[in-house]
Amino acid sequence: MHKELVRFLQDNHQRYLAEVGELISIPSVSTDPARKTDVQRCAEWLAGRLCAAGLNGVQIIPTGGHPVVYGEWIGNPGPTLLVYGHYDVQPPEPIEQWTSPPFQATVRDGRLNGRGTADDKGQLYLHVKAAEAFLRCRGHLPVNIKMLFEGEEETGSPHLEAFLQEHRDLLRADLAVISDTSFFSREIPSICYGLRGIAMVQIEARAGKHDLHSGVYGGAVPNPIQALSKILAGLHDENGRVTIPGFYEDVRPLDRCERQELASLPWDDQTYAECLGVRDLCGEAGFTTIERLWLRPTLECNGISGGYQGAGFKSVLPAVASAKLSMRLVPDQDPARIADLLARYVHAIAPKTVHVSVHYVGGARAAVTPIHTAGIQAAAAALEHGFGKKPRFTRDGGTLPVLAYLKDLLGIDAVLLGFGVPDENAHAPNEFIYLDHFFNGLQTVAEFYDQLAQRWMTISAGGVSSRY
Amino acid sequence: MHKELVRFLQDNHQRYLAEVGELISIPSVSTDPARKTDVQRCAEWLAGRLCAAGLNGVQIIPTGGHPVVYGEWIGNPGPTLLVYGHYDVQPPEPIEQWTSPPFQATVRDGRLNGRGTADDKGQLYLHVKAAEAFLRCRGHLPVNIKMLFEGEEETGSPHLEAFLQEHRDLLRADLAVISDTSFFSREIPSICYGLRGIAMVQIEARAGKHDLHSGVYGGAVPNPIQALSKILAGLHDENGRVTIPGFYEDVRPLDRCERQELASLPWDDQTYAECLGVRDLCGEAGFTTIERLWLRPTLECNGISGGYQGAGFKSVLPAVASAKLSMRLVPDQDPARIADLLARYVHAIAPKTVHVSVHYVGGARAAVTPIHTAGIQAAAAALEHGFGKKPRFTRDGGTLPVLAYLKDLLGIDAVLLGFGVPDENAHAPNEFIYLDHFFNGLQTVAEFYDQLAQRWMTISAGGVSSRY
Numbered sequence: 029m030h031k032e033l034v035r036f037l038q039d040n041h042q043r044y045l046a047e048v049g050e051l052i053s054i055p056s057v058s059t060d061p062a063r064k065t066d067v068q069r070c071a072e073w074l075a076g077r078l079c080a081a082g083l084n085g086v087q088i089i090p091t092g093g094h095p096v097v098y099g100e101w102i103g104n105p106g107p108t109l110l111v112y113g114h115y116d117v118q119p120p121e122p123i124e125q126w127t128s129p130p131f132q133a134t135v136r137d138g139r140l141n142g143r144g145t146a147d148d149k150g151q152l153y154l155h156v157k158a159a160e161a162f163l164r165c166r167g168h169l170p171v172n173i174k175m176l177f178e179g180e181e182e183t184g185s186p187h188l189e190a191f192l193q194e195h196r197d198l199l200r201a202d203l204a205v206i207s208d209t210s211f212f213s214r215e216i217p218s219i220c221y222g223l224r225g226i227a228m229v230q231i232e233a234r235a236g237k238h239d240l241h242s243g244v245y246g247g248a249v250p251n252p253i254q255a256l257s258k259i260l261a262g263l264h265d266e267n268g269r270v271t272i273p274g275f276y277e278d279v280r281p282l283d284r285c286e287r288q289e290l291a292s293l294p295w296d297d298q299t300y301a302e303c304l305g306v307r308d309l310c311g312e313a314g315f316t317t318i319e320r321l322w323l324r325p326t327l328e329c330n331g332i333s334g335g336y337q338g339a340g341f342k343s344v345l346p347a348v349a350s351a352k353l354s355m356r357l358v359p360d361q362d363p364a365r366i367a368d369l370l371a372r373y374v375h376a377i378a379p380k381t382v383h384v385s386v387h388y389v390g391g392a393r394a395a396v397t398p399i400h401t402a403g404i405q406a407a408a409a410a411l412e413h414g415f416g417k418k419p420r421f422t423r424d425g426g427t428l429p430v431l432a433y434l435k436d437l438l439g440i441d442a443v444l445l446g447f448g449v450p451d452e453n454a455h456a457p458n459e460f461i462y463l464d465h466f467f468n469g470l471q472t473v474a475e476f477y478d479q480l481a482q483r484w485m486t487i488s489a490g491g492v493s494s495r496y
Numbered sequence: 497m498h499k500e501l502v503r504f505l506q507d508n509h510q511r512y513l514a515e516v517g518e519l520i521s522i523p524s525v526s527t528d529p530a531r532k533t534d535v536q537r538c539a540e541w542l543a544g545r546l547c548a549a550g551l552n553g554v555q556i557i558p559t560g561g562h563p564v565v566y567g568e569w570i571g572n573p574g575p576t577l578l579v580y581g582h583y584d585v586q587p588p589e590p591i592e593q594w595t596s597p598p599f600q601a602t603v604r605d606g607r608l609n610g611r612g613t614a615d616d617k618g619q620l621y622l623h624v625k626a627a628e629a630f631l632r633c634r635g636h637l638p639v640n641i642k643m644l645f646e647g648e649e650e651t652g653s654p655h656l657e658a659f660l661q662e663h664r665d666l667l668r669a670d671l672a673v674i675s676d677t678s679f680f681s682r683e684i685p686s687i688c689y690g691l692r693g694i695a696m697v698q699i700e701a702r703a704g705k706h707d708l709h710s711g712v713y714g715g716a717v718p719n720p721i722q723a724l725s726k727i728l729a730g731l732h733d734e735n736g737r738v739t740i741p742g743f744y745e746d747v748r749p750l751d752r753c754e755r756q757e758l759a760s761l762p763w764d765d766q767t768y769a770e771c772l773g774v775r776d777l778c779g780e781a782g783f784t785t786i787e788r789l790w791l792r793p794t795l796e797c798n799g800i801s802g803g804y805q806g807a808g809f810k811s812v813l814p815a816v817a818s819a820k821l822s823m824r825l826v827p828d829q830d831p832a833r834i835a836d837l838l839a840r841y842v843h844a845i846a847p848k849t850v851h852v853s854v855h856y857v858g859g860a861r862a863a864v865t866p867i868h869t870a871g872i873q874a875a876a877a878a879l880e881h882g883f884g885k886k887p888r889f890t891r892d893g894g895t896l897p898v899l900a901y902l903k904d905l906l907g908i909d910a911v912l913l914g915f916g917v918p919d920e921n922a923h924a925p926n927e928f929i930y931l932d933h934f935f936n937g938l939q940t941v942a943e944f945y946d947q948l949a950q951r952w953m954t955i956s957a958g959g960v961s962s963r964y
Contacts, residue, residue: 059808119810125706183808210712224711228809237773238593241923243692243894244678246824247794248779249772253819254728254797261729264722304717305705308849311716326715329722330812335799336820340527340651341696341857342587343822343895344798344923351721352804354811356714381776389809426711427811455709455812 029413029475033165037157037470044157044470045140047077049133051115051149052142058094058116059183067094067179070115074177075099077153081160083175089195091187094179098198101159101173107484108172109477110201110440112430113152113208114181117144118455125457139460146461147454151207151447151469152177158474170481174201178430181208184228184390185429192437203403203480204434207473209446212293212422214462217415219407220444222322222396222423223431225357227367228389231259231374232350233382239335242345250381252349253334259384260351262377263327267313270327270355272373275366280359282323290318293420303451322423327355327370356425363391392429395442403443406479410445413479414472445476497881497943501633505625505938512625512938513608515545517601519583519617520610526562526584527651535562535647538583542645543567545621549628551643557663559655562647566666569627569641575952576640577945578669578908580898581620581676582649585612586923593925607928614929615922619675619915619937620645626941638949642669646898649676652696652858653897660905671871671948672902675941677914680761680890682930685883687875688912690790690864690891691899693825695835696857699727699842700818701850707803710813718849720817721802727852728819730845731795731838735781738795738823740841743834748827750791758786761888771919790891795823795838824893831859860897863910871911874947878913881947882940913944 056070057063071088078086078099086099094116102108120130120143128134130143140150155175162169176199178188192199212218233252240249265271297317301309311320320326334349336342355366371386378384397404399421411419424444434440447469453459524538525531539556546554546567554567562584570576588598588611596602598611608618623643630637644667646656660667680686701720708717733739765785769777779788788794802817804810823834839854846852865872867889879887892912902908915937921927 059806059810061807118812119804119806121804121806122707182810226711226811228811235774238921238926239590239924240772241894242796242798242822243694243824244892244918244922245772245789246796246822246893247792248777248785248788250774250776250778251796253800254732257725257728257797257800260722260725304708304713306703306717306849307851308718309716310718310847310849317716320715321713324715328710328714328719328813329725329803330710330810331803331805331814332721332725332800332817333802333805335797336587336589337799337801338527338587338589339529341820341822342527342650342798342923343694343696344586345796346799349800352809354710354714354809356711379778381774381778383775424712425714426709450712453706454712455810456707458706 029478030165033161033474034471036161036165037474041467045135048140048150048153051153052133052144053131055131056116056179057119058180060119067116071095071097071179074115077156078175081156082163083159091191093187096179096191097177099175101163101169103168104170104172106171106481107202108174108200109480110199110204111155111173111175112204112206112442113155113177114148114179115152115177116179116182117147117149118182122457127458135463138463140463140466141458141460143459146448146452146459148181148208150461150466154207154470154473157470158477161474162477170477174199181430184226184392186390188430189433189437192433196437199438201438201440204440204442205476206428206430206442206444207446207469208428209424209444210448210450210452212420214449217411217417217419218422219404219411219419220422220424220446221399221404223394223428224322224325224425225361225363225392225394225432226427227355227357227363227391229353229367229370230350230387230389231256231353232348232385233259233378234348235382236347238347240345242343245345249345250379251345252382253346255379255382256332256334256349256351259374259378260329268311269313270325272369274369275325278360278362279325282319287319290322291316293318293422321425323358325356325358325361327353329353356427358394359396361394363393364388367391392427393432395428395431395435396423397441401441402483403441403480406483407443407445407476409479410472410476413475414468445473497946498633501629501942502939504629504633505942509935513603516608516618516621519621520601520612521599523599524584524647525587526648528587535584539563539565539647542583545624546643549624550631551627559659561655564647564659565645567643569631569637571636572638572640574639574949575670576642576668577948578667578672579623579641579643580672580674580910581623581645582616582647583620583645584647584650585615585617586650590925595926603931606931608931608934609926609928611927614916614920614927616649616676618929618934622675622938622941625938626945629942630945638945642667652694652860654858656898657901657905660901664905667906669906669908672908672910673944674896674898674910674912675914675937676896677892677912678916678918678920680888682917685879685885685887686890687872687879687887688890688892688914689867689872691862691896692790692793692893693829693831693860693862693900694895695823695825695831695859697821697835697838698818698855698857699724699821700816700853701727701846702816703850704815706815708813710811713813717813718847719813720850721814723847723850724800724802724817724819727842727846728797736779737781738793740837742837743793746828746830747793750787755787758790759784761786761890789893791826793824793826793829795821797821824895826862827864829862831861832856835859860895861900863896863899863903864891865909869909870951871909871948874951875911875913875944877947878940878944881943882936913941
């Protein structure tokens with residue numbers, strides 16, 4: 029990369045931080061109906077920055093939910109790169125556990141703290157600033173760029189599939205890049221080539237018409253909390269396996285080479301447990317922790333609620349109890365089918381004294397990209413430039429629903445070029461991104477654009493048809 | 497009872513309703529710290545009414561928590577009756593399920609609706625008005641009366657024991673009466689001669705230091721909701737019996753005559769279930785529904801909480817989950833011992849990957865009074881006068897911690913002269929008392945004072961040492 033560009037990116041650190049601070053300050057919590065106008069405001073702010081960066085065709089495109097922000101720069105014979113990111117964030121609760129306010133970007137101990145600093149506002153903004161730097165320093169970008177930032181990733185991207193379908197022509201590209209993942213560790217730059225899918229479900233157990241006095245009725249009237257507990261307790265066996273019949277049926281057998289490669293990553297269960305503050309790890313018998321996290325499907329309860337939960341005590345026999353569950357999926361599990369299997373099983377094991385309903389909220393399939401492709405190799409070279417080390421190749425337990433949509437609807441793979449760290453507290457209090465990851469990430473993204481253009485030309489000249 | 501008194505009570509219906517309306521309108525929710533001043537305000541209002549009724553020595557006596565309201569009338573050689581009631585109420589939540597506002601006494605379809613109409617404001621006020629009527633019409637009461645209204649019954653009366661101990665001399669009496677229970681049914685007046693005890697416990701399961709991303713960590717890190725579910729699911733066996741070792745050890749064997757007597761009460765499980773809107777009843781195998789409700793100990797989960805419970809979905813692996821439990825006890829179970837047995841068992845069955853804490857909140861022993869005593873017989877005669885039917889004798893599954901304290905500290909039994917109905921929604925939305933139960937209850941209470949005075953004299957004259 030030209031020295032001039034490297035210097036420009038270095039010289040503007042304070043401005044970048046100030047701008048990210050503005051972005052973090054907008055509480056764009058997509059799952060909370062009360063935050064709808066904040067999400068809209070965030071889209072407008074972002075559109076303004078795309079214009080300021082020198083992108084063209086900037087627009088806020090409505091969807092059935094929160095809008096998409098779009099901008100592009102086209103002017104090369106070279107490849108077209110679709111940059112995907114999301115400007116919505118997770119709820120900040122429990123707020124009292126934050127050291128500094130969640131919606132105030134705060135620099136502390138070499139970290140930038142705040143909701144969305146890592147997931148994904150801080151990371152998507154690297155692309156905006158890298159593009160700006162190219163256009164200011166050189167007047168053009170090495171690749172054509174289309175930026176698409178959605179506002180519903182944290183609720184499972186319910187309208188993204190329809191959006192991509194409808195705007196197929198606008199979004200036509202050769203490759204996608206997403207900066208929303210983490211390094212393997214603080215010290216080990218890495219490229220994530222696979223994510224798990226997800227199926228989200230709500231279960232409700234209902235007994236009577238309304239809450240009852242637990243003394244007067246206790247002992248003879250069904251208790252939906254106890255029924256729900258029995259259901260949840262029945263979803264795993266003593267080996268940590270999910271008990272839903274058929275749950276593992278479509279799971280693609282693990283590749284022996286891949287297991288060996290992942291097993292060579294530096295890892296210590298005890299350190300990991302201590303770092304998280306948990307007494308011990310757990311999970312499916314017969315698999316390492318990395319395999320449990322990245323390669324195996326799971327079922328987790330994300331929330332439970334029933335009866336009196338306030339201060340003090342209330343002797344109530346509640347009418348309703350409910351739980352939110354998510355299952356993380358691997359190739360080739362289908363989310364709707366898995367949710368259906370869960371629903372059948374829950375109905376089968378539920379105590380017959382309560383009414384149980386199971387609602388499929390949404391889902392996405394898992395996505396794994398081969399690591400020998402040009403996009404991933406360009407990313408590897410860029411990371412070595414930005415961080416001074418050869419990256420490792422990893423997978424991740426989280427879900428980016430967009431991956432399956434990009435593949436199905438636009439026919440393109442995605443490179444996951446993320447700069448977070450595993451303990452960044454995404455989705456939890458005190459989310460942060462390391463300042464040096466942020467600034468080196470900026471250099472890496474700019475270098476990635478250059479590397480991709482070069483590799484693209486080389487491959488094109490060599491006449492290779494499958495280019496990455 | 498003198499006709500003049502009967503008429504006076506009838507002529508003042510509208511005034512009584514207006515006054516009870518004022519009492520209901522004060523949201524004296526004792527468990528809610530935010531309602532502390534409302535509870536105090538309620539005590540002050542009640543003290544004002546005791547003065548207005550003509551009682552002497554009216555005072556608001558501080559305790560370690562909410563205050564006690566006291567008033568008396570002494571002027572007879574005859575027995576002294578301690579009237580106990582509680583002016584605090586259960587929380588109104590879920591508020592959206594109330595047809596009319598919880599803290600607004602609303603007459604509808606022959607019912608007086610509002611939080612506390614049945615439990616216990618509406619019922620305790622009958623004694624205030626009966627005493628007032630005697631003093632206005634006759635200038636004196638047939639028995640000496642001491643009224644003690646506490647403000648912490650709904651939180652398990654944490655300071656009542658100390659209060660009774662401290663004010664033993666002031667409260668010296670021959671018998672207590674409490675109007676806080678229900679008729680067997682709308683049509684069948686009854687006297688409750690036994691209540692269950694209670695042991696209240698909070699369980700908390702904790703995994704990591706804070707909430708985590710359920711995708712990134714799910715499958716290898718312990719989930720406290722799932723651990724708590726396993727614990728709760730393990731507290732009952734397939735026969736509906738509590739599995740805590742030793743739980744049934746001190747349970748006094750059931751009396752065959754009593755079981756036969758209770759079995760002769762009109763009862764239909766299907767009607768009962770339909771009335772509550774539950775699909776089916778459940779409970780401990782080998783016992784009838786009435787026995788499960790009144791004679792057998794139980795364990796119920798009153799509330800559960802963990803992870804994200806708001807609108808939408810949050811892919812969080814929570815750090816903490818908690819539950820509130822109560823066990824209803826029978827003679828001769830000891831609450832602290834039972835809570836200790838639960839704690840031991842919970843620790844024994846809890847997954848070793850989570851930290852579990854069990855906190856004993858408080859409790860009270862069960863109380864059963866023989867039905868041949870003079871107090872209960874006076875109440876039976878009064879009920880026949882007020883409702884035109886001989887009452888049946890019943891028990892109840894709820895708890896009045898005061899019963900054990902009265903017995904232990906003042907050496908007296910209590911007559912439970914209550915006018916509610918089983919489906920009155922105490923502790924639930926749309927609590928009510930039937931208007932005719934309220935007004936006939938007023939006649940009954942006044943007659944009870946007369947009957948007690950007469951029977952007391954008779955027994956005294958006959959030289960029977962154990963007077964009731």
